[in-house]
Amino acid sequence: MSSKFSLINEDNGARLGQIITPRGIIDTPTFMPVGTAATVKALSVDQINQTNSQIILCNTYHLYLRPGTERIERVGGLHNFMNFKKPILTDSGGFQVMSLSKNTKITEDGATFNSHIDGKKIFISPEISIEIQKKLNSDIVMVFDECPEYTKDKKRIKESMDLSTRWAKRSKTAFGSNPNKMLFGIVQGGIFNDLRKESLNYLEEIGFDGYALGGLAVGEPQIEMFDTVEQISSFMDKNKPRYLMGTGTPGDLLGAVKRGIDMFDCVLPTRTGRNGLAFTWNGKINLRNAKYQSDDTPLDPDVNCPASNLYSKNYLNHLINCNEILASTLVTWHNVAFFQNLMAKIRNAIKINKFEEFYNQHYETLNS
Amino acid sequence: MSSKFSLINEDNGARLGQIITPRGIIDTPTFMPVGTAATVKALSVDQINQTNSQIILCNTYHLYLRPGTERIERVGGLHNFMNFKKPILTDSGGFQVMSLSKNTKITEDGATFNSHIDGKKIFISPEISIEIQKKLNSDIVMVFDECPEYTKDKKRIKESMDLSTRWAKRSKTAFGSNPNKMLFGIVQGGIFNDLRKESLNYLEEIGFDGYALGGLAVGEPQIEMFDTVEQISSFMDKNKPRYLMGTGTPGDLLGAVKRGIDMFDCVLPTRTGRNGLAFTWNGKINLRNAKYQSDDTPLDPDVNCPASNLYSKNYLNHLINCNEILASTLVTWHNVAFFQNLMAKIRNAIKINKFEEFYNQHYETLNS
Numbered sequence: 001m002s003s004k005f006s007l008i009n010e011d012n013g014a015r016l017g018q019i020i021t022p023r024g025i026i027d028t029p030t031f032m033p034v035g036t037a038a039t040v041k042a043l044s045v046d047q048i049n050q051t052n053s054q055i056i057l058c059n060t061y062h063l064y065l066r067p068g069t070e071r072i073e074r075v076g077g078l079h080n081f082m083n084f085k086k087p088i089l090t091d092s093g094g095f096q097v098m099s100l101s102k103n104t105k106i107t108e109d110g111a112t113f114n115s116h117i118d119g120k121k122i123f124i125s126p127e128i129s130i131e132i133q134k135k136l137n138s139d140i141v142m143v144f145d146e147c148p149e150y151t152k153d154k155k156r157i158k159e160s161m162d163l164s165t166r167w168a169k170r171s172k173t174a175f176g177s178n179p180n181k182m183l184f185g186i187v188q189g190g191i192f193n194d195l196r197k198e199s200l201n202y203l204e205e206i207g208f209d210g211y212a213l214g215g216l217a218v219g220e221p222q223i224e225m226f227d228t229v230e231q232i233s234s235f236m237d238k239n240k241p242r243y244l245m246g247t248g249t250p251g252d253l254l255g256a257v258k259r260g261i262d263m264f265d266c267v268l269p270t271r272t273g274r275n276g277l278a279f280t281w282n283g284k285i286n287l288r289n290a291k292y293q294s295d296d297t298p299l300d301p302d303v304n305c306p307a308s309n310l311y312s313k314n315y316l317n318h319l320i321n322c323n324e325i326l327a328s329t330l331v332t333w334h335n336v337a338f339f340q341n342l343m344a345k346i347r348n349a350i351k352i353n354k355f356e357e358f359y360n361q362h363y364e365t366l367n368s
Numbered sequence: 369m370s371s372k373f374s375l376i377n378e379d380n381g382a383r384l385g386q387i388i389t390p391r392g393i394i395d396t397p398t399f400m401p402v403g404t405a406a407t408v409k410a411l412s413v414d415q416i417n418q419t420n421s422q423i424i425l426c427n428t429y430h431l432y433l434r435p436g437t438e439r440i441e442r443v444g445g446l447h448n449f450m451n452f453k454k455p456i457l458t459d460s461g462g463f464q465v466m467s468l469s470k471n472t473k474i475t476e477d478g479a480t481f482n483s484h485i486d487g488k489k490i491f492i493s494p495e496i497s498i499e500i501q502k503k504l505n506s507d508i509v510m511v512f513d514e515c516p517e518y519t520k521d522k523k524r525i526k527e528s529m530d531l532s533t534r535w536a537k538r539s540k541t542a543f544g545s546n547p548n549k550m551l552f553g554i555v556q557g558g559i560f561n562d563l564r565k566e567s568l569n570y571l572e573e574i575g576f577d578g579y580a581l582g583g584l585a586v587g588e589p590q591i592e593m594f595d596t597v598e599q600i601s602s603f604m605d606k607n608k609p610r611y612l613m614g615t616g617t618p619g620d621l622l623g624a625v626k627r628g629i630d631m632f633d634c635v636l637p638t639r640t641g642r643n644g645l646a647f648t649w650n651g652k653i654n655l656r657n658a659k660y661q662s663d664d665t666p667l668d669p670d671v672n673c674p675a676s677n678l679y680s681k682n683y684l685n686h687l688i689n690c691n692e693i694l695a696s697t698l699v700t701w702h703n704v705a706f707f708q709n710l711m712a713k714i715r716n717a718i719k720i721n722k723f724e725e726f727y728n729q730h731y732e733t734l735n736s
Contacts, residue, residue: 038686042693044415046674067661067686075664075680083678274693293435296443306414310451312443318406318435325410325642325696 002179003139005210005241009350013233013260016350019210019241021139022180023079023087024054028241028262029346031253031339032057032089034270037066038082041270042328043336045083050305051337052344055087055139057265060132061096065115065122069135077137089265090138092129092171094145094164094186095214095246106146106163126167130174138181142212143171145186150219157190157215164188164214165202172206182209184243190215191224193231200235210263211236212243217252217266222367226255233260250279250342251367254359257346269339273332276320280338283368285313287331292317305337342366370547371507373578373609377718381601381628384718387578387609389507390548391447391455392422396609396630397714399621399707400425400457402638405434406450409638410696411704413451418673419705420712423455423507425633428500429464433483433490437503445505457633458506460497460539462513462532462554463582463614474514474531494535498542506549510580511539513554518586525558525583532556532582533570540574550577552611558583559592561599568603578631579604580611585620585634590735594623601628618647618710619735622727625714637707641700644688648706651736653681655699660685673705710734 002022009016019026033040033048036059040048048056058078063069072081078088094111097104101113101122110125124132129144145164148157168185175183185203189195196213203211213232216225229244236242243263244256253264269279276287278299285292292313299316300308307330319327349358370390377384387394401408401416404427408416416424426446431437440449446456462479465472469481469490478493492500497512513532516525536553543551553571557563564581571579581600584593597612604610611631612624621632637647644655646667653660660681667684668676675698687695717726 037690037692038683039692039694042697044674044694044697045678046414047412066690067682071661071682071686075682081680081683083683293439306412310413312449314435314439314443315406315449315451318439322405322407322434324405324407325693326407326412328693329410329412329697 003182003209005239007238009353011350011353011355012258013230014257014346014350014355015260015262016347017241017262019182021087021182023085023139026054026087027347029253029257029343030054030263031343032263032265033336033339034059034265034267035082035084036062036267038063038072038078040336042274042325042332047329047333048084048336051333052340053086053336055089056084057089057091058136058138059093059096060090060129060136061093061100063136064093064124064132065117069132073135077135079137087139088136089140090133090136090142091245092133092142092144093124094129095147097124098147098149108163108166110144111146126170127174130171140182140184140210141175142184143168143186143208145188145214147215148190151190154190154192154195157188157192158195161188161195161199165199168203169206172208184208184210184212186212186214186245187232188215191220191228193228196228196232197235200232204237208240210241210243212245214245216244217246217248222252222255225252226259229256229261230259236260249367250339251363253342254346254363254366258355258359269335270332273335274328276316276327276331278331278338279335281362281365283365287313287316288320289317299334300338303334303337303341305333307331307333308337371550371577373607375606377721379718379721379723380626381598382625382714382718382723383628383630384715385609385630387550389455389550391453391507394422394455395715397621397625397711398422398631399711400631400633401704401707402427402633402635403450403452404430406431406440406446408704410642410693410700415697415701416452416704419701420708421454421704423457424452425457425459426504426506427461427464428458428497428504429461429468431504432461432492432500433485437500441503445503447505455507456504457508458501458504458510459613460501460510460512461492462497463515465492466515466517476531476534478512479514494538495542498539508550508552508578509543510552511536511554511576513556513582515556515583515586516558518588519558522558522560522563525556525560526563529556529563529567533567536571537574540576552576552578552580554580554582554613555600556583559588559596561596564596564600565603568600572605576608578609578611580613582613584612585614585616590620590623593620594627597624597629598627604628617735618707619731621710622714622731622734626723626727637703638700641703642696644684644695644699646699646706647703649730649733651733655681655684656688657685667702668706671702671705671709673701675699675701676705
């Protein structure tokens, strides 16, 4: 069985689909929890599975630095290493080269930088990134790209976009052909619609199994992100999955689905979970707040996850107050389950052609 | 149904039994994981249950200070608060008053001390301790006792033991009568066999549902502890459970079972688990050690726990190296499962009258 995408329904701009892979089906729109270092932070694999997550994302940059590819390749890849049997998407490391490492130098060849862990000098090229992702046995591989910081300097963005295009071509060549895996291109171009379109055209000429939007969710106002997504998605191939990288809040997800996006990843539910911040249908709540000492209700009785329906806010407030590890686990677990619950309801709304209604009902609260 | 103990088999000194409570059966010898602040650190309740733990211990002192009894009593006690439905034993706080709090003053009435959390002045008497434990809805309640530090000063131990005896009587009166619950006395007397015997006699006169040995496992050599246990257990009522508080290593457990002990609790498997130290049938292993980078085998394929049989030492070493929360969870989870596996094998050996053989086979390795 090879990997493919099929579009099931469109409801105005919103799309219902499926990515079918040998490791399982991914219903879209989908949210991918982030498992940076081969662990979705604070969750066991059983717990991840209980959230109905159908795919997770792991970070090539982090895994290349630690533990190194050899220890993962030796056991057949990430699925065996971390004991997660469903599909895994790996990013290419491009974003982390910019955001985490030090003394980064970009040449036509690739990126040279110092590891943020031990300062060691490292070189990653498109070919090396793809080779690492192959060793990790990633199901969805991303091209290696340059990710410029958020800027209105169009010349800088254009140069970077052109380099990323050349790297995308080299990534495709390095990937070769593997019907069980997918290779995604990454559309760059910042907030400039003409550059985005140019980038997309180049990538479609090369030909990829899916197209990601990179260089967004990097600090620009939400409305700019939405505008950029709306403009570019109207030009994108309907029969390929569209992935908005690094996004986002529940409000971001709703707004981007409305504008035609199929895939998301973000550290938000896990990072905030470790800090006692929980997502609910009534907005975010800070469980450290003293008022939860007298609230014996669970976070959400309707979300089918033990962390959501079995533990009271009173108890969670106590665990957070005592710096108990279980606090991080339970709130993270609930948050990921909540995000998946949101995605399931979004999919259902698209299926019955009522996404607009659903959006209007929830956007304001979930975007607060 | 009321709570009771029944002795099933004796194999030389080792005893097989059952404590039957309305919340479930506890097969003895049993090991109780410690859930100090209403959480067995780093484990969800599902994970605790998967280790086949039949009872856990919670700390009255910690819970009284934080979150306070009101927030637990309001939901009907600890089982509902922390969502653990099996039996819970609570200690009385006596040990923590000595070991954790500051400026402790002991009078005939009780103990006055400053909270180790915020310095607040607190008073606990036998009556208050029992009242707290009732509010926690504890299944096995411990008398409030004075726990002197390890010393060879017999006069100091004698005075303390006498005070603990008077407090035990007051604890019994405060406990009253409740067939669903058990109240345990605590035998004191340090390493002095005559004092231990005197303490036991007094307590048996008062009459309890079980008898604990306190003031051991506080720094004395293992052989002294074993000697004390052996001496006193020969005088203990065969038809009451015997609990060696705060113990211990796998070697301690084996040696104390041999000398007639039925119940144990210890932070060892959880505390060491958070530091990457794993217990195995071949002794302790430090998963931080670089040699585990190339060990793709699980901690124990025969222990029926995901943490023991699904994750490689290579992966665990990686998680520890990255300070991932999952490292604490998985190694703790395995350690508790290993301790329960050890207890299950001990019980089986007693059942088939082969405990001596089992002891000889494992004591040296497990005590290293």
